[in-house]
Every structure is written in C-alpha cells, then in structure tokens.
Amino acid sequence: PKEVTEPPKVVTEPPKVVTEPPKEVTEPPKVVTEPPKEVTEPPQVVTEPPKVVTEPPKEVTEPAKVVTEPPKVVTAAPTEPPKICTKPTVNSCRYFNKVLPGAQLSPGYYNSLANFQACVTKCEGLELCRAIVFIPNINRCYVKGDAYLPVAPETRDRNPSSLEMSCLEAECIEDFVPKA
DSSP, X not given: OOOOOOOOOOOOOOOXXXXXXXXXXXXXXXXXXXXXXXXXXOOOOOOOOOOOOOOOOOOOXXXXXXXXXXXXXXXXXXXXXXXXXXXXXXXXXXEESEEOOSOEEEEEEEEOOOSHHHHHHHHHTSTTOOEEEEEGGGTEEEEEXXXXXXXXXXXXXXXXXXXXXXXXXXXXXXXXXXXX
C-alpha cells in the first residue's frame, strides 16, 4: 500500500493587521496663568501750598449800656443852685438839750433803756408813738403821741435829746418841717 503523503497543507492566512486608529493623547493645553503683574509706580503727590484765607476778624462791638441814675436834684428855677437832698438819720433829726412837751402815751415813759438809739427803737415798735424825749442821766425814754407840742428848750438841766419820728420818714432832711 502506497502510502500517499500529501504535502502538508500550509494554510497561511494573511497576517491580521489590526490597525487601530492612532491614539491621540491630547492633553488639555497648559494654561499658565500668572497673577497679573502689578505695576506700582509711586503715586504722584501733587502738593499745592494751602490756600490761606484770612479775613480780618469781624469785630462786633455794641456800645456799652451805661445805666446811671442821676443824683436826685430838685431845681426850682434856673437861677437857683441845685437842691441837695440828704437822707435823714437819727443823728441828723435829733434835737440836743430840747424837749417835745405833752402827749405822753400810756405808759408815759420806759426806764432802763441804755441810750438814745434804744429809745428810738422802742418808739418804732409802738404803733402810736410819734416822738421821743430821752433823759440820759436816768436812762428814761418818754414816748409821745401825735398831739405832742413843738420843740422847746430844756429848763431843768437834764440834758435831754428829742426826736420827731416824722423826720426819719422824710425823703430829704432839707424837706422836713418840724411841728410848729
């Protein structure tokens, strides 16, 4: 028997070429962002000299108000000199070594008053008292009502002082008219 040998069958397949599309590796573009460059130039300082506005100070002066009351001068006629007015005092109204007789109030007198001023003060405190006679050597104060008599000389050597209260009430001692 014949052996038949067949030549070996060579099956050659064409080589499989797998072509894949080329892989593109695309990386996103590199964006390099640098911070913006600050251009700092020194600031321009423009200094102008300050404008000095000087106005002269406004002076507001009002005339001073002077309120002066003129002295009390009573003039009668242009030919007469001005009249003087003196405020009455205990001493300017006092009669020395004279009395104002009559019209003694009840009680008619007060003993143990220290001086003439104390007698005046006593009279001022009595509603009806209008005049006084003070006898210093016995410290006695006689108080008189409205009906006292005009001033008279002392006749008993007691050295009295007397006063009409209406004299102290007068505006000017020069205007006081003693009881007549």
